[in-house]
Amino acid sequence: MFEKIKKFFLFFSVIFLIAGVTSFTAYNWATMSNFEKLAVPSVLVIVGLVAYLLLEKEIYQNLAIFFSSFMIGTLFAVYGQVYQTGADVWILFRNWAIFLIIPMIATGYYSVMTLFSIVVAISTSFYLDLYLSGAIVPFLASLIFGIILMVYPLLQKRFNFKFNNIFYNTITGIFYIAFIASGFFAIVDGDYSLISIMLYILFVGGVYTIGYAQLKKITIKILSITSLGFFGVAFIIKMAEKIFFIDISLYILLALSVMIGTIVGIVKSVKEIENENIKKFTNVVVSSLKVFAFLLLIALVASILSSLGLGEGSLIVIAIILIVFSYFAARMLNFEKDKIEVVAFIAGLICLAGYLGSYLEIKPLTVLLIITIIYDVFWFIMPTRALDLLLLPLHYCLLGDFLVKKTFIDVNYYYIIIFIALIIEGYSIYNKNLLSNEKVKRILCGNEVTLVIMPTIWLYFMGRGSFIIAALREIPSYSVYYNMVFVVLTTIIGIYIIVKEIKNQTLKIVLSIMWIALNYFAYSEVLSLAITLLLMLIYAFRDSKWGLAVSTLSTGYVISIYYFSVYKTLLDKSIALSISGCLLLVAYLVLKYGFKGVEDNE
Numbered sequence: 001m002f003e004k005i006k007k008f009f010l011f012f013s014v015i016f017l018i019a020g021v022t023s024f025t026a027y028n029w030a031t032m033s034n035f036e037k038l039a040v041p042s043v044l045v046i047v048g049l050v051a052y053l054l055l056e057k058e059i060y061q062n063l064a065i066f067f068s069s070f071m072i073g074t075l076f077a078v079y080g081q082v083y084q085t086g087a088d089v090w091i092l093f094r095n096w097a098i099f100l101i102i103p104m105i106a107t108g109y110y111s112v113m114t115l116f117s118i119v120v121a122i123s124t125s126f127y128l129d130l131y132l133s134g135a136i137v138p139f140l141a142s143l144i145f146g147i148i149l150m151v152y153p154l155l156q157k158r159f160n161f162k163f164n165n166i167f168y169n170t171i172t173g174i175f176y177i178a179f180i181a182s183g184f185f186a187i188v189d190g191d192y193s194l195i196s197i198m199l200y201i202l203f204v205g206g207v208y209t210i211g212y213a214q215l216k217k218i219t220i221k222i223l224s225i226t227s228l229g230f231f232g233v234a235f236i237i238k239m240a241e242k243i244f245f246i247d248i249s250l251y252i253l254l255a256l257s258v259m260i261g262t263i264v265g266i267v268k269s270v271k272e273i274e275n276e277n278i279k280k281f282t283n284v285v286v287s288s289l290k291v292f293a294f295l296l297l298i299a300l301v302a303s304i305l306s307s308l309g310l311g312e313g314s315l316i317v318i319a320i321i322l323i324v325f326s327y328f329a330a331r332m333l334n335f336e337k338d339k340i341e342v343v344a345f346i347a348g349l350i351c352l353a354g355y356l357g358s359y360l361e362i363k364p365l366t367v368l369l370i371i372t373i374i375y376d377v378f379w380f381i382m383p384t385r386a387l388d389l390l391l392l393p394l395h396y397c398l399l400g401d402f403l404v405k406k407t408f409i410d411v412n413y414y415y416i417i418i419f420i421a422l423i424i425e426g427y428s429i430y431n432k433n434l435l436s437n438e439k440v441k442r443i444l445c446g447n448e449v450t451l452v453i454m455p456t457i458w459l460y461f462m463g464r465g466s467f468i469i470a471a472l473r474e475i476p477s478y479s480v481y482y483n484m485v486f487v488v489l490t491t492i493i494g495i496y497i498i499v500k501e502i503k504n505q506t507l508k509i510v511l512s513i514m515w516i517a518l519n520y521f522a523y524s525e526v527l528s529l530a531i532t533l534l535l536m537l538i539y540a541f542r543d544s545k546w547g548l549a550v551s552t553l554s555t556g557y558v559i560s561i562y563y564f565s566v567y568k569t570l571l572d573k574s575i576a577l578s579i580s581g582c583l584l585l586v587a588y589l590v591l592k593y594g595f596k597g598v599e600d601n602e
Contacts, residue, residue, distance in 0.1 A: 009588035016581030023574035041075035093123030110167035139186035145175035187234040229262030259293035315355035322348030388442035455528030
């Protein structure tokens with residue numbers, strides 16, 4: 001946990017400093033001379049380069065050269081503002097990409113190469129915007145990543161430099177996500193469908209040939225098959241729109257068949273693979289495709305029932321079919337480790353709620369109570385693990401709706417829900433034996449999902465940000481006392497983890513003081529931060545990589561909203577971001593040089 005905390009401080013410090021400097025240059029003081037405006041990013045470019053040359057460890061060199069490379073783009077932006085060059089935006093990114101070639105070739109660090117690839121794609125997108133419009137623009141821009149995937153291995157062999165696997169995998173992920181999403185809409189929408197179809201097939205084949213046939217990367221094979229599946233669905237939708245005019249059920253059936261074929265193709269292509277990471281990746285892809293296929297199945301059933309003239313009554317029929325299917329699916333189809341039965345069950349509950357609310361006009365609270373009772377019954381009898389995740393969130397929703405509709409307590413219900421969730425989480429940490437039970441762990445995971453979602457949804461209601469004054473006035477004047485209890489709870493739970501897990505006494509004191517300071521900041525500025533920081537600490541305590549990633553992203557979101565949504569000038573934001581970055585850097589240095597040898601004392 002100690003090493004994870006140190007890296008968080010280091011990475012976030014660089015991010016904050018970059019954001020602070022960018023805000024400062026964007027402020028573009030009227031009192032500054034042109035020389036001073038250009039001097040700020042220029043000096044920082046040089047500082048990054050000097051740090052790269054003087055530092056020894058690769059992680060520091062990587063961050064230093066990335067900082068310098070990012071400041072090159074800021075320098076170009078300031079130059080354009082100062083001298084009013086009138087150049088198109090795409091020229092700025094083009095020039096930035098040209099200058100990135102030097103540090104990219106000199107260092108070979110994946111961070112600079114990834115930045116270069118993104119900048120080139122953005123430049124291409126802005127350039128295409130001058131001549132084209134619609135979904136074809138992002139699709140053509142996404143092809144830049146595909147070109148890099150095909151060209152990079154050839155350059156690596158030609159110039160005999162070390163193959164950077166992290167960079168290649170990163171670009172692979174970016175390419176397929178952007179390519180599949182933008183390609184789908186480019187084929188379905190616009191006047192460039194034929195060109196999109198041709199380019200789609202060409203790039204799927206090209207990347208597959210280089211990435212799998214030559215480099216033997218199984219992930220590219222899996223993603224290529226997935227791309228073809230979505231291509232087939234997009235093509236069928238295009239056919240339904242432009243070519244034939246018959247019952248839509250036939251096209252849904254064809255799309256469903258394509259997705260089933262895609263799933264079978266992926267499963268057969270990797271069934272003999274022994275690498276655990278690839279197996280996990282395959283399971284994620286296949287599970288996502290199964291959910292998508294099941295949604296198509298629901299659409300097919302709804303289309304057939306609609307064609308039979310059932311109207312709103314079809315909702316109850318679909319609900320019964322889905323709920324019954326969800327109960328028997330795991331046993332019949334051996335889906336214990338899949339999520340299809342859960343998707344079916346939840347979709348059935350949604351259809352049932354729609355029928356009860358719209359057709360029978362039952363009150364929402366009564367509908368939610370009926371849904372919760374049905375859920376509880378199935379939670380006891382269904383042979384699935386995934387429903388454990390939704391147990392507490394669903395009951396929290398029922399509790400919140402009940403408090404809003406049936407009580408006169410002048411307390412925002414989300415305070416009560418978060419208090420309950422925090423108490424449950426604190427008890428699970430106190431009684432660590434609970435974590436040995438897998439079912440309890442899943443229920444707690446659902447509890448933590450609530451603790452991630454609630455603060456981000458109610459971000460403006462849970463702090464003193466002045467951006468939404470009218471909304472804040474709806475909070476009772478004595479809500480400050482709820483905030484105090486809220487912060488005290490998070491502080492106690494966090495200090496308990498630190499005291500229990502860290503053996504070095506001095507480090508305990510330092511981390512506890514830092515934790516109290518962070519919670520005080522959260523109390524005085526943005527209360528949501530206390531929750532997301534606590535979740536980061538909890539998942540570090542449990543050594544959960546996925547939980548740590550989610551809570552870190554949530555923390556980044558809350559911080560970004562705080563700095564960029566509250567009413568402050570760019571100068572104020574720049575100062576706040578820069579100070580935050582410096583403090584995080586100091587915290588990193590204190591932990592690194594003040595507690596040598598602590599890494600082995602986790």
